[in-house]
Amino acid sequence: MNVLLTGGMGYIGSHVAVTLLQAGHRVILYDNLRNSEAGILARIAKITGQTPVFIQADIRATKTLTDTLQQHTVEAVLHFAGLKAVGESAQKPVEYYANNVEGTISLMQAMQEAEVRSLVFSSSATVYGEPRYLPLDEAHPLAATNPYGRSKLHIEEMLRDLSISDPLWRVISLRYFNPAGAHESGLLGEKPVAVPNNLMPYMARVATGELKELSVFGNDYPTPDGTGVRDYIHVMDLAEGHMAALFWLAEHPGWHTLNLGTGQGYSVLEMVAAFAKASGRAVPYRIAPRRKGDVAACYADPEKARRELGWQARRDLAEMCASAWKFQKQLQTG
Ligand code: NAD
Ligand code: WQD
Numbered sequence: 001m002n003v004l005l006t007g008g009m010g011y012i013g014s015h016v017a018v019t020l021l022q023a024g025h026r027v028i029l030y031d032n033l034r035n036s037e038a039g040i041l042a043r044i045a046k047i048t049g050q051t052p053v054f055i056q057a058d059i060r061a062t063k064t065l066t067d068t069l070q071q072h073t074v075e076a077v078l079h080f081a082g083l084k085a086v087g088e089s090a091q092k093p094v095e096y097y098a099n100n101v102e103g104t105i106s107l108m109q110a111m112q113e114a115e116v117r118s119l120v121f122s123s124s125a126t127v128y129g130e131p132r133y134l135p136l137d138e139a140h141p142l143a144a145t146n147p148y149g150r151s152k153l154h155i156e157e158m159l160r161d162l163s164i165s166d167p168l169w170r171v172i173s174l175r176y177f178n179p180a181g182a183h184e185s186g187l188l189g190e191k192p193v194a195v196p197n198n199l200m201p202y203m204a205r206v207a208t209g210e211l212k213e214l215s216v217f218g219n220d221y222p223t224p225d226g227t228g229v230r231d232y233i234h235v236m237d238l239a240e241g242h243m244a245a246l247f248w249l250a251e252h253p254g255w256h257t258l259n260l261g262t263g264q265g266y267s268v269l270e271m272v273a274a275f276a277k278a279s280g281r282a283v284p285y286r287i288a289p290r291r292k293g294d295v296a297a298c299y300a301d302p303e304k305a306r307r308e309l310g311w312q313a314r315r316d317l318a319e320m321c322a323s324a325w326k327f328q329k330q331l332q333t334g
Helices: 011-022 040-048 062-071 086-091 093-114 147-165 199-208 235-249 268-279 303-309 317-333
Strands: 002-006 026-031 053-056 076-079 118-124 170-176 178-180 214-217 232-234 254-260 285-288
Touching: 002 011, 011 026, 011 040, 011 235, 026 062, 062 093, 076 093, 076 235, 086 093, 086 147, 093 118, 093 147, 118 147, 118 235, 147 170, 147 254, 170 235, 178 235, 199 214, 199 268, 199 317, 214 268, 232 235, 232 317, 235 254, 235 303, 254 303, 268 317
Parallel strands: 002 026, 002 076, 026 053, 076 118, 118 170, 170 254, 178 232, 214 285
Antiparallel strands: none
8 A cells, every 4th residue: 555654754653654664565754854854764764674755845735745645646644744742832832733733734635636535643642631531432522731632633623524524535533642662673763852741751861861860740649659640552552553543444434533552551650660670770750749731640441443453552561661762772872
């Protein structure tokens, strides 16, 4: 199958590209490199022995996108391109809506023009807002607590309207829980930002000594050890979930939503212990006040994905930590 990946040079897209290439599919990466680097292409090639087509462009360049879809006879699109930092989205809401919502409108227009009507969208568990019950299933009410989350909700609504308007469309929104870990080669992983916001990349930098200590945001939540509980999912499990969703979609027209999580929650302190064990390094931490906007616990009901796709996460926390650590060390040594 010929598959176009918007944002395909990013953290999740690059891992999905490897999975698709290794399964014999043709992959076209479309990315403006806003949050990634051209060097990713060589790393994908090193792992797979194949260099995918790469188009450096913005998804808002509708004509370029349409031409790309037509020239490469694309059959389906995986839509990863987007800005994803929750805190930044509150400071720059217009930029987030322009990039994520306007970008998706442009993609829908290009796909309509090129008559490509299969789409897998990168959504997030953030669309459930504050959990009313756990585990979170796909029927849980939707809400957003920040502009990033609202951009995902707006996009889901637009894609749903599109799917209803024309029965030829098949669209699936994959709601990721907390992606973590890296490719086993250590060549691909989550690109480090100056000071990471997310737990796993932050811990990795504490373990190397680049950052002094981890601030554990709150130990007075109603959870077993008082720290926040999340559903961390290995990025390669996520990648396999995308491939399963892509083929399932071929048999299922219309609009669909699906959780990609493990169903298992881990606390911050459990994560610290697992990372220290995998890296063989100490991860010093101190208890800090709660972070604004955080919830006590968030984890998936992964049953629908298991039932519909026959997919479930199979890599454990130790593998997530070991691969993230391998990637981090590789970054240090070059
Ligand atoms: P990432 O930033 O590593 O990858 C996104 C890629 O999209 C980057 O390579 C960036 O350069 C590209 N991009 C951004 N705007 C673009 C535009 N206008 N035109 C072309 N390319 C553009 O992020 P990621 O972690 O790989 O996330 C991929 C998707 O998954 C995002 O939509 C994100 O919101 C969603 N998601 C991520 C997480 C997570 O924790 N990583 C969780 C839930 C959902
Ligand atoms: C995990 C846990 C923190 C950092 C975010 C987005 C979500 C999705 C995934 C895109 C929490 C604690 C963290 C630190 C800590 N992204 N923590 N010290 O907040 O669950 O989800 O990424 O869609 O939308 O909100 O992930 O990794 O930031 O936090 O104690 O320095 O670790 O409080 O309990 P989060 P996270």
